[in-house]
Amino acid sequence: MYAQMVKSEATQDDPEKLAGFQARIDAGEKIEPKDWMPEGYRKTLIRQIGQHAHSEIVGQLPEGNWITRAPTLERKAILLAKVQDEAGHGLYLYCAAETLGVSRDELTEMLLDGRMKYSSIFNYPTLTWADMGAVGWLVDGAAIMNQVPLQRTSYGPYSRAMIRICKEESFHQRQGYHIMMKMAQGTPAQKKMAQDALNRFWYPSLMMFGPSDKDSVHSAQSMKWKIKMNTNDELRQKFVDQTVPQAEFLGLTVPDDTLCWNDEKGGYDFAEPDWSEFFDVIQGNGPCNTERRAARNKAWDDGAWVREGLIAHAAKKRAAKLAAE
Amino acid sequence: MTDQTSLFEYLLRLGDNTLVLGHRVSEWCGHAPVLEEDIALANTALDLIGQTQMWLGLAGEVEGAGRSADDLAMLRDVWDFRNLLLVEQPNGDFGQTLMRQCLFDAWHLELLPDLTRASDDRIAAIAAKALKEVTYHLDRSSETVIGLGDGTEESHRRMQAALDLLWPYVGEMFTPDTVDDAMHAAGIAPDLTALRARFDTRIDAILAEATLTKPDSSFAQSGGKTGFRHSEHLGHMLTQMQWLQRAYPGATW
Numbered sequence: 208m209y210a211q212m213v214k215s216e217a218t219q220d221d222p223e224k225l226a227g228f229q230a231r232i233d234a235g236e237k238i239e240p241k242d243w244m245p246e247g248y249r250k251t252l253i254r255q256i257g258q259h260a261h262s263e264i265v266g267q268l269p270e271g272n273w274i275t276r277a278p279t280l281e282r283k284a285i286l287l288a289k290v291q292d293e294a295g296h297g298l299y300l301y302c303a304a305e306t307l308g309v310s311r312d313e314l315t316e317m318l319l320d321g322r323m324k325y326s327s328i329f330n331y332p333t334l335t336w337a338d339m340g341a342v343g344w345l346v347d348g349a350a351i352m353n354q355v356p357l358q359r360t361s362y363g364p365y366s367r368a369m370i371r372i373c374k375e376e377s378f379h380q381r382q383g384y385h386i387m388m389k390m391a392q393g394t395p396a397q398k399k400m401a402q403d404a405l406n407r408f409w410y411p412s413l414m415m416f417g418p419s420d421k422d423s424v425h426s427a428q429s430m431k432w433k434i435k436m437n438t439n440d441e442l443r444q445k446f447v448d449q450t451v452p453q454a455e456f457l458g459l460t461v462p463d464d465t466l467c468w469n470d471e472k473g474g475y476d477f478a479e480p481d482w483s484e485f486f487d488v489i490q491g492n493g494p495c496n497t498e499r500r501a502a503r504n505k506a507w508d509d510g511a512w513v514r515e516g517l518i519a520h521a522a523k524k525r526a527a528k529l530a531a532e
Numbered sequence: 533m534t535d536q537t538s539l540f541e542y543l544l545r546l547g548d549n550t551l552v553l554g555h556r557v558s559e560w561c562g563h564a565p566v567l568e569e570d571i572a573l574a575n576t577a578l579d580l581i582g583q584t585q586m587w588l589g590l591a592g593e594v595e596g597a598g599r600s601a602d603d604l605a606m607l608r609d610v611w612d613f614r615n616l617l618l619v620e621q622p623n624g625d626f627g628q629t630l631m632r633q634c635l636f637d638a639w640h641l642e643l644l645p646d647l648t649r650a651s652d653d654r655i656a657a658i659a660a661k662a663l664k665e666v667t668y669h670l671d672r673s674s675e676t677v678i679g680l681g682d683g684t685e686e687s688h689r690r691m692q693a694a695l696d697l698l699w700p701y702v703g704e705m706f707t708p709d710t711v712d713d714a715m716h717a718a719g720i721a722p723d724l725t726a727l728r729a730r731f732d733t734r735i736d737a738i739l740a741e742a743t744l745t746k747p748d749s750s751f752a753q754s755g756g757k758t759g760f761r762h763s764e765h766l767g768h769m770l771t772q773m774q775w776l777q778r779a780y781p782g783a784t785w
């Protein structure tokens with residue numbers, strides 16, 4: 208998911224207030240920025256929404272990597288529009304986080320110095336054009352699994368951001384799948400590229416949902432507050448069940464020998480990803496962590512003079528206007 | 533030159549300008565100084581790519597050799613490109629990118645209204661659509677040039693450096709050659725020299741507000757729109773842009 212392993216914060220509030228708050232959530236009410244909320248709820252949300260926003264922003268990089276090499280004008284335009292959407296998603300989410308009392312700049316600094324995380328998936332490289340297909344199909348597909356239920360999350364601004372975002376994400380997934388289809392039906396080289404992309408992105412996509420959280424206290428609290436709507440395992444299962452037939456339709460092979468349909472549970476049995484790899488990535492040792500952070504830091508540092516210049520100009524304009532009044 | 537040949541050449545100029553500039557602007561994606569700028573740059577690039585599809589699509593039609601807009605974009609070499617030298621210049625810093633954009637937009641916005649009255653309806657229609665987009669492009673690029681020119685000491689210095697660097701590429705936009713003359717005679721394109729005064733008025737106003745000094749040299753580099761001598765930068769851009777089509781000929785994507 209775009210927000211993985213979000214630690215929920217302990218809360219030490221007045222039990223009566225807490226109970227009232229929980230009752231509102233249980234009744235399906237939305238919590239709005241001016242409403243009372245437990246400190247733990249607020250902090251957990253900031254962490255989750257912030258991580259989600261950062262994922263959208265860092266997520267621009269692996270796909271941005273292919274904009275200048277897109278094979279046709281139309282593909283270039285579609286990809287560019289997609290990456291632009293992701294920047295827009297980042298913007299909505301930072302705005303949602305701001306309603307909780309944290310500024311975009313503060314969150315950005317925490318991303319840049321590594322205090323805040325983004326989804327593990329964006330630390331994998333995009334090596335061929337088929338990766339643009341695989342990312343749209345699998346990565347946006349996995350994101351949708353999580354974000355559709357989050358449209359019903361208890362925090363109003365987050366829920367509304369999710370509703371806007373989900374509309375665009377399903378476009379992304381369809382476009383990604385369409386790229387895969389073209390390639391799977393294309394020349395032998397294209398087909399090989401498509402299979403290779405699936406081979407590389409399958410397990411990292413499964414990791415997006417995070418490790419099994421059946422025993423996690425944090426998940427239980429977040430689920431009670433409707434910040435988290437499903438368990439990681441539920442979502443992963445749903446994703447596999449949806450994706451395997453799509454891969455079959457493409458004539459591609461999911462890189463899992465153990466994969467098979469389980470009649471009893473009405474879903475596929477599948478192999479777990481290598482969780483030690485996942486923890487390596489989370490800890491900064493993924494194939495592209497260094498590059499991703501360096502790219503964000505460079506954009507921010509190189510842009511400092513621009514931000515300062517524009518702020519200085521706006522201040523001059525204000526001063527001139529005041530003097531004229 | 534027959535009329536159709538000049539028309540084809542002229543359409544390549546229009547389409548290659550937007551293709552090359554759109555590509556350059558798209559290089560920023562994910563790396564801009566603020567999120568809003570990232571989104572705005574992508575918007576500009578998307579508009580330019582859309583215009584490219586129309587101009588080069590029409591160019592292919594006029595040529596009548598069965599080449600699509602994509603064929604023209606992806607399968608020609610440097611000497612066949614007809615874009616202005618200005619648009620192939622590298623992005624440099626954000627200020628240089630926006631200065632390049634502003635100079636191009638200011639020219640583009642003088643050219644397009646005349647093209648909407650072209651004797652060829654197909655050209656008039658594309659120009660009308662592009663005009664709306666380019667009006668917005670210039671609003672934005674000029675505002676940024678003004679904001680940064682009249683911002684901090686550093687932003688001012690960088691914008692002046694960008695202007696000094698790019699100014700020698702302005703003249704090519706207004707220097708007519710046989711293709712421009714033929715298009716003017718056919719009632720398609722305006723007299724380029726007549727655009728210059730309007731451009732100067734507009735740019736002078738922008739630069740004054742930006743507290744920037746227009747270089748007093750009128751020296752102009754040339755060779756882009758004729759294809760005679762592009763800069764070294766264009767070849768590297770094509771290497772990247774055309775790579776997939778060149779490496780896997782005949783594949784569809």
Ligand SMILES: [Fe+2]
Pocket residue numbers: 263292293296372376
């Ligand atoms: Fe997104």
Ligand SMILES: [Fe+2]
Pocket residue numbers: 263266293346347350
């Ligand atoms: Fe996404």
Ligand SMILES: [Fe+2]
Pocket residue numbers: 293347375376379
């Ligand atoms: Fe997306």
